[in-house]
Amino acid sequence: MTRDEALALDAADALAPLRDQFVLPPGVIYLDGNSLGVLPTATAARVQQVVTEEWGQGLIRSWNTAGWMTLAQRIGDKIARLVGAGASELVVADSTSVNLFKVLSAALTISQADAPARKLILSERSNFPTDLYIAESLARERGFELRLADADELPALLDERSAVLMLTHVNYRTGRMHDMRALTTAAHAAGALAIWDLAHSAGAVPVDLHAADADFAIGCGYKYLNGGPGAPAFVWAHPRHAERFWQPLAGWMGHAAPFEFTPGYRPAPGIARYQCGTPALLSMAALECGVDSVLAAECRGGMAALRGKSLALGRLFAAEVEARCPQLTLASPRDDALRGSQVCFAHPEMGYPVMQALIARGVIGDFRAPDILRFGFTPLYLRFADAFDAAVHLQQVLDSEEWRRPEFNQRQAVT
Amino acid sequence: MTRDEALALDAADALAPLRDQFVLPPGVIYLDGNSLGVLPTATAARVQQVVTEEWGQGLIRSWNTAGWMTLAQRIGDKIARLVGAGASELVVADSTSVNLFKVLSAALTISQADAPARKLILSERSNFPTDLYIAESLARERGFELRLADADELPALLDERSAVLMLTHVNYRTGRMHDMRALTTAAHAAGALAIWDLAHSAGAVPVDLHAADADFAIGCGYKYLNGGPGAPAFVWAHPRHAERFWQPLAGWMGHAAPFEFTPGYRPAPGIARYQCGTPALLSMAALECGVDSVLAAECRGGMAALRGKSLALGRLFAAEVEARCPQLTLASPRDDALRGSQVCFAHPEMGYPVMQALIARGVIGDFRAPDILRFGFTPLYLRFADAFDAAVHLQQVLDSEEWRRPEFNQRQAVT
Numbered sequence: 061m062t063r064d065e066a067l068a069l070d071a072a073d074a075l076a077p078l079r080d081q082f083v084l085p086p087g088v089i090y091l092d093g094n095s096l097g098v099l100p101t102a103t104a105a106r107v108q109q110v111v112t113e114e115w116g117q118g119l120i121r122s123w124n125t126a127g128w129m130t131l132a133q134r135i136g137d138k139i140a141r142l143v144g145a146g147a148s149e150l151v152v153a154d155s156t157s158v159n160l161f162k163v164l165s166a167a168l169t170i171s172q173a174d175a176p177a178r179k180l181i182l183s184e185r186s187n188f189p190t191d192l193y194i195a196e197s198l199a200r201e202r203g204f205e206l207r208l209a210d211a212d213e214l215p216a217l218l219d220e221r222s223a224v225l226m227l228t229h230v231n232y233r234t235g236r237m238h239d240m241r242a243l244t245t246a247a248h249a250a251g252a253l254a255i256w257d258l259a260h261s262a263g264a265v266p267v268d269l270h271a272a273d274a275d276f277a278i279g280c281g282y283k284y285l286n287g288g289p290g291a292p293a294f295v296w297a298h299p300r301h302a303e304r305f306w307q308p309l310a311g312w313m314g315h316a317a318p319f320e321f322t323p324g325y326r327p328a329p330g331i332a333r334y335q336c337g338t339p340a341l342l343s344m345a346a347l348e349c350g351v352d353s354v355l356a357a358e359c360r361g362g363m364a365a366l367r368g369k370s371l372a373l374g375r376l377f378a379a380e381v382e383a384r385c386p387q388l389t390l391a392s393p394r395d396d397a398l399r400g401s402q403v404c405f406a407h408p409e410m411g412y413p414v415m416q417a418l419i420a421r422g423v424i425g426d427f428r429a430p431d432i433l434r435f436g437f438t439p440l441y442l443r444f445a446d447a448f449d450a451a452v453h454l455q456q457v458l459d460s461e462e463w464r465r466p467e468f469n470q471r472q473a474v475t
Numbered sequence: 476m477t478r479d480e481a482l483a484l485d486a487a488d489a490l491a492p493l494r495d496q497f498v499l500p501p502g503v504i505y506l507d508g509n510s511l512g513v514l515p516t517a518t519a520a521r522v523q524q525v526v527t528e529e530w531g532q533g534l535i536r537s538w539n540t541a542g543w544m545t546l547a548q549r550i551g552d553k554i555a556r557l558v559g560a561g562a563s564e565l566v567v568a569d570s571t572s573v574n575l576f577k578v579l580s581a582a583l584t585i586s587q588a589d590a591p592a593r594k595l596i597l598s599e600r601s602n603f604p605t606d607l608y609i610a611e612s613l614a615r616e617r618g619f620e621l622r623l624a625d626a627d628e629l630p631a632l633l634d635e636r637s638a639v640l641m642l643t644h645v646n647y648r649t650g651r652m653h654d655m656r657a658l659t660t661a662a663h664a665a666g667a668l669a670i671w672d673l674a675h676s677a678g679a680v681p682v683d684l685h686a687a688d689a690d691f692a693i694g695c696g697y698k699y700l701n702g703g704p705g706a707p708a709f710v711w712a713h714p715r716h717a718e719r720f721w722q723p724l725a726g727w728m729g730h731a732a733p734f735e736f737t738p739g740y741r742p743a744p745g746i747a748r749y750q751c752g753t754p755a756l757l758s759m760a761a762l763e764c765g766v767d768s769v770l771a772a773e774c775r776g777g778m779a780a781l782r783g784k785s786l787a788l789g790r791l792f793a794a795e796v797e798a799r800c801p802q803l804t805l806a807s808p809r810d811d812a813l814r815g816s817q818v819c820f821a822h823p824e825m826g827y828p829v830m831q832a833l834i835a836r837g838v839i840g841d842f843r844a845p846d847i848l849r850f851g852f853t854p855l856y857l858r859f860a861d862a863f864d865a866a867v868h869l870q871q872v873l874d875s876e877e878w879r880r881p882e883f884n885q886r887q888a889v890t
Binding site for chain 2: 088104114155161189190197336338341
């Protein structure tokens with residue numbers, strides 16, 4: 061492909077106007093929206109409004125007058141539209157890790173009640189480590205065993221000992237995407253529950269929790285939902301489970317009548333009980349702007365159109381890099397159906413300095429130990445010319461050997 | 476007292492200049508800083524900087540370049556100065572409820588290891604309900620029993636069955652303050668651990684966790700610390716406990732090497748392991764401004780001076796209300812040593828509409844079911860004339876019977 065051909069794709073792109081929703085630093089090609097999404101132009105003013113008007117002038121009254129009390133559910137209803145959940149089924153709260161603790165805890169309680177002999181939590185060896193830490197912690201606490209396997213081995217391992225299948229839909233390192241529906245069906249056929257972490261899915265790939273008949277889901281607000289650094293996360297429970305048990309983080313925001321201040325915990329109806337403490341309002345307000353930036357695609361074909369462009373961007377980038385950089389090995393699935401919204405390449409030794417050299421050129425991806433160069437493709441604001449240019453920069457970094465410079469070989473806290 | 480005498484107290488108040496740090500809505504006397512502190516003038520610009528520069532321009536790079544990675548510990552070190560904790564002993568994370576879950580879980584684990592026969596969690600019947608919900612939840616999970624008692628009964632109930640004494644230092648309804656040192660000593664003498672919730676203490680009354688030899692503490696960022704709605708909370712563990720166990724919310728921010736992405740959880744040294752997921756950065760930035768607004772008193776006598784003014788404000792208000800409003804009964808301790816930074820009055824029937832009528836006049840306190848009119852006194856920004864005027868308004872609301880108006884008798888979500 062030539063650069064002119066990439067520019068022609070941009071000229072024909074019906075989603076191109078969505079880019080105007082965002083602040084993008086000059087000279088930057090941002091391929092890390094899978095780690096921290098970019099800033100929507102609407103966010104700064106909205107956050108300022110919450111700070112100066114709602115907090116500064118409204119003070120405590122804003123819990124009523126500015127809708128703070130129901131903000132978590134209002135944003136939850138918006139995210140629900142992106143992941144195939146129903147209204148009032150999904151709520152924003154806490155962090156992804158804390159929400160995973162809640163739903164895994166609920167799932168283990170349900171499994172324990174229905175099938176006490178089932179003692180296995182099954183997950184993928186290469187799942188996001190935090191998910192495994194939380195599962196390890198709960199397994200030890202509740203007398204379950206966490207069993208890890210490679211993705212392809214999972215279906216065969218589901219059996220009468222399995223309590224819960226806990227997976228991240230799109231792998232954080234490789235971008236490999238599970239078949240949510242098939243694996244959930246397999247879990248149910250074996251009598252197990254299915255929990256899905258949508259951290260790299262919500263806003264990135266079409267998700268239909270009800271079509272998959274999933275049991276629980278959680279997800280992240282600051283990646284493809286553009287909610288800002290550390291934006292609150294979300295949690296969903298299938299309505300068949302939502303009211304069966306309550307989760308152990310029994311905070312006042314999940315109480316049926318939080319202002320009665322009664323001594324015994326009485327969980328709120330439905331998903332609202334998955335809230336715990338007072339939500340971080342400033343971060344919540346920013347999250348809503350981010351979610352709105354994704355919903356803005358609804359009138360242009362929605363998640364299906366975003367998915368089409370994301371795959372096309374990824375294919376273009378992968379093809380150019382493979383043609384230009386024979387030193388690198390594609391580490392993401394070549395098959396569109398198996399790939400999320402990122403493209404990764406591996407190099408056994410120089411992955412880290414190559415990424416630092418790229419970042420110094422303004423092409424921002426990230427490195428995931430031990431050997432992965434990770435590039436996220438966010439169709440809301442990336443152009444085909446960006447994908448093309450990023451591949452050219454990568455080739456230049458390799459051909460010029462500028463990655464050998466000492467400054468690119470010093471590890472920083474966040475890589 | 477006359478209003479001129481109150482004005483004279485303000486003219487002589489060495490803390491008076493601290494009020495200039497805050498945005499205060501015109502026409503408002505804000506006596507609800509114990510529920511949501513006011514907006515510091517520095518906050519809006521700082522939050523805007525985080526949004527537009529650090530996030531908008533720095534993007535993912537700001538984890539390194541803007542110090543996001545260590546912000547929770549930097550703010551933690553500042554809060555530590557307000558509660559008698561050492562540097563690197565306290566960290567900002569999650570909500571108060573989630574942090575209570577962490578420290579109570581750790582305390583139960585420690586107690587279980589050291590004295591497995593101890594099965595009681597002892598707390599106050601009138602403790603903040605969320606704290607009791609969390610304790611109820613963990614007690615059920617871990618095979619402990621939550622025993623509730625009145626404040627005066629607590630010392631006698633500590634015995635060889637007690638695992639943990641869990642208390643809120645200043646009662647959220649009445650403002651009654653426990654003797655942290657005496658109760659901690661009594662708990663230790665009985666072989667139990669002591670957990671203190673500092674929600675209504677941090678930034679409000681002098682606290683010395685080390686002098687009291689407390690075991691764990693948590694606290695709130697959005698009350699007297701002026702961190703903004705839903706600001707993250709804090710958590711402290713005595714160094715003798717910090718590394719003994721890890722808490723069950725084993726998220727990546729509490730890992731010893733979060734970016735190694737290794738499958739087994741390896742907790743960070745010290746208090747850092749009490750972090751879980753990615754912190755809500757916008758809310759964290761606002762919290763730091765709020766904490767700074769309290770630390771600004773350090774050069775004017777610090778917490779001791781703030782405490783002196785807070786008590787004086789409370790005494791003035793209580794005396795005026797008792798003289799002017801015989802219908803109301805003082806519900807806070809009259810003894811300064813037993814009272815936090817709030818003054819409460821009770822009325823069996825008309826508490827709610829009286830507070831609504833007061834709020835309509837711009838005198839903002841809050842109502843706590845079933846019968847409490849709650850007034851918080853934040854010496855950083857309240858004047859003696861404010862306390863005087865608030866009492867006059869309260870008298871006028873009662874004498875004019877304007878609280879009988881229908882609009883003041885309609886319950887809102889947040890009261």
